[in-house]
Amino acid sequence: MTAFLPAHDGLPTPEPVDLKAEMLRATRALAQPPAARAARMTSDLSIDEELVLHSIGWEPVELVGGMSTHSIPYGVWNWGQGEIAWASQAYTRSFARATERIHAECTKAGAHGVVGVHVEWEVHRHHIDVTLVGTAVRAVGGNGLSADPVFVSDLSGRDFALLHRAGWTPLGLAAGASFVYAPRRSVGTAMKQKGQNVELTNFTEAMYASREAAMERMQSAALGLEGTGVVEVKVTEGPMDFAHHAVGFTAYGTVVRLVAGEHRHVGARMILPLDDPVRAFDVTSLRGTGPG
Amino acid sequence: MSQVPADLPEAAVRRFADGAFTSGLTVPDFAACLQLGLEPVGFVQGFCVMQWQFYRMGAGMGMGMGGYGSQYVDTGGYSENYQCPHGMVSAEHRYWGQNYEQTWVEDAWAEGFTSAYSRMVEEAAEAGAHGVVGVVDTSYPLADMGVLEFKVQGTAVRVTDGEPPHGGQPWTTYLAGQRLAKLVEAGYAPVSIAASAASVRVWANCVTENLTEGSNSMYGMATPGSEIDQTVKAHTAVRRLARRRVRDQLEHDSLHGATLVTTTRELGQGDAELQCVLRGNRVRRFKEFDPVPPPVPTVRLL
Numbered sequence: 001m002t003a004f005l006p007a008h009d010g011l012p013t014p015e016p017v018d019l020k021a022e023m024l025r026a027t028r029a030l031a032q033p034p035a036a037r038a039a040r041m042t043s044d045l046s047i048d049e050e051l052v053l054h055s056i057g058w059e060p061v062e063l064v065g066g067m068s069t070h071s072i073p074y075g076v077w078n079w080g081q082g083e084i085a086w087a088s089q090a091y092t093r094s095f096a097r098a099t100e101r102i103h104a105e106c107t108k109a110g111a112h113g114v115v116g117v118h119v120e121w122e123v124h125r126h127h128i129d130v131t132l133v134g135t136a137v138r139a140v141g142g143n144g145l146s147a148d149p150v151f152v153s154d155l156s157g158r159d160f161a162l163l164h165r166a167g168w169t170p171l172g173l174a175a176g177a178s179f180v181y182a183p184r185r186s187v188g189t190a191m192k193q194k195g196q197n198v199e200l201t202n203f204t205e206a207m208y209a210s211r212e213a214a215m216e217r218m219q220s221a222a223l224g225l226e227g228t229g230v231v232e233v234k235v236t237e238g239p240m241d242f243a244h245h246a247v248g249f250t251a252y253g254t255v256v257r258l259v260a261g262e263h264r265h266v267g268a269r270m271i272l273p274l275d276d277p278v279r280a281f282d283v284t285s286l287r288g289t290g291p292g
Numbered sequence: 293m294s295q296v297p298a299d300l301p302e303a304a305v306r307r308f309a310d311g312a313f314t315s316g317l318t319v320p321d322f323a324a325c326l327q328l329g330l331e332p333v334g335f336v337q338g339f340c341v342m343q344w345q346f347y348r349m350g351a352g353m354g355m356g357m358g359g360y361g362s363q364y365v366d367t368g369g370y371s372e373n374y375q376c377p378h379g380m381v382s383a384e385h386r387y388w389g390q391n392y393e394q395t396w397v398e399d400a401w402a403e404g405f406t407s408a409y410s411r412m413v414e415e416a417a418e419a420g421a422h423g424v425v426g427v428v429d430t431s432y433p434l435a436d437m438g439v440l441e442f443k444v445q446g447t448a449v450r451v452t453d454g455e456p457p458h459g460g461q462p463w464t465t466y467l468a469g470q471r472l473a474k475l476v477e478a479g480y481a482p483v484s485i486a487a488s489a490a491s492v493r494v495w496a497n498c499v500t501e502n503l504t505e506g507s508n509s510m511y512g513m514a515t516p517g518s519e520i521d522q523t524v525k526a527h528t529a530v531r532r533l534a535r536r537r538v539r540d541q542l543e544h545d546s547l548h549g550a551t552l553v554t555t556t557r558e559l560g561q562g563d564a565e566l567q568c569v570l571r572g573n574r575v576r577r578f579k580e581f582d583p584v585p586p587p588v589p590t591v592r593l594l
Binding site: 017019059071267 | 451463
């Protein structure tokens with residue numbers, strides 16, 4: 001939530017804008033053809049995100065995307081032990097190739113990075129698909145030539161601006177996944193546990209094994225990008241729809257690094273909103289149960 | 293005011309002549325529009341019901357039927373061929389494959405959407421509006437009978453002291469209220485909504501089939517765990533086509549607040565049908581960007 005505070009807080013007060021006059025001006029401009037030299041932009045950012053990007057000197061350039069799908073051979077989801085390496089590799093490779101492609105589109109558009117990337121991924125029995133779509137951005141007036149490497153991030157425009165103000169920069173997306181068999185219980189164990197409320201350690205252990213491997217891979221990817229951490233990590237875990245004896249854990253997030261001398265305190269101000277939602281009509285009062 | 297269009301219902305003309313306005317705006321959006329000098333004129337809608345036949349005769353005929361018959365479909369749009377690397381090995385073997393743009397699906401979508409859109413704009417023009425705000429468009433199947441209904445609706449508004457729209461065509465936008473106010477303040481004028489659909493069909497060759505189905509090819513050339521090139525190319529193409537088509541509508545304007553949705557219908561044996569719909573607001577810069585001061589971060593105490 002962002003807001004301009006009144007002048008008595010020692011902050012600049014923006015000039016009041018005559019919105020009616022602006023609207024009239026805007027509609028009159030429609031009678032003229034668009035300027036041929038105007039830079040054409042395509043973006044899936046909201047107007048709030050665009051305004052906040054401009055406030056730190058960045059602008060949207062182009063809607064970009066990348067996709068990859070990798071095959072998983074027949075039979076790998078059958079009962080077994082340990083990790084289902086084919087599936088874990090298919091996820092990692094699909095994520096990496098999709099990232100390369102969105103990266104290439106961003107570079108081609110003359111942008112410095114991609115923000116607000118929507119990450120969609122699906123695990124099928126025989127293939128894993130990863131799709132990335134976001135808006136390429138650059139410093140206002142930039143031409144895509146920058147000493148800094150191009151970044152891809154799933155942070156919103158607002159989060160990117162906040163990170164920027166705090167002295168940090170996004171470096172890219174890091175992902176990790178692991179799919180692990182929950183081994184069969186022995187006949188003796190199954191008989192002993194029959195009819196009891198007990199922990200199924202084979203599943204618990206499989207969950208832990210997949211989690212540790214996936215998180216480690218994501219952290220390794222972050223280190224590979226020379227990042228110091230990963231923010232906005234999203235994880236999923238659980239058995240596969242098509243193979244309940246196999247559990248999967250996936251994780252991805254945006255790798256960040258401090259580029260300022262030190263972390264800059266953003267200094268958020270506390271506000272007390274006075275616009276509490278109106279209390280809904282209380283039907284019990286119809287029965288005369290209220291006071292009076 | 294434009295002339296009464298031939299296909300506008302007679303009742304609509306009478307309704308718009310009445311004094312009371314109608315609006316699909318929420319109360320906050322209504323209040324914000326009044327602050328912008330936008331007076332609601334009427335709730336306007338456009339419909340178009342299309343028969344929806346995905347497959348035209350001849351398209352893909354002969355596919356999956358072994359090594360006979362013709363093959364590659366020429367739709368006049370994007371197309372890529374995938375020859376079997378094994379040579380002719382059996383009647384069941386998919387010895388060729390193809391990705392191709394389903395131009396007839398795209399044309400049908402465009403016809404349905406554009407008809408519904410122009411009918412809504414027609415109503416707005418008839419009501420004497422300068423623009424339409426808060427546009428919502430939907431398309432959904434009717435009663436599971438191969439029929440698709442396109443609906444576009446919004447609130448027609450008049451700009452206080454504004455001149456009639458250029459060419460008699462009201463401007464349109466998905467935005468309303470505060471979001472529209474911020475857009476204008478940022479220096480963008482709403483021109484129109486922009487939307488397009490692209491459709492690509494994947495007829496898998498043997499390699500794509502083996503990789504997608506996880507089957508082990510006795511003939512090789514389908515390395516287990518590798519990327520499925522034909523599918524990736526189809527996905528890349530369908531998004532590229534949708535984006536290109538919207539860019540063609542923009543001239544030198546920009547697209548703001550876009551949404552890009554891709555749906556995949558897997559048809560087995562590696563075959564698939566992909567559809568991508570891109571929509572957003574076509575906007576025109578009418579003044580240089582006026583940078584806002586850095587926003588103040590706040591924390592809400594609840």
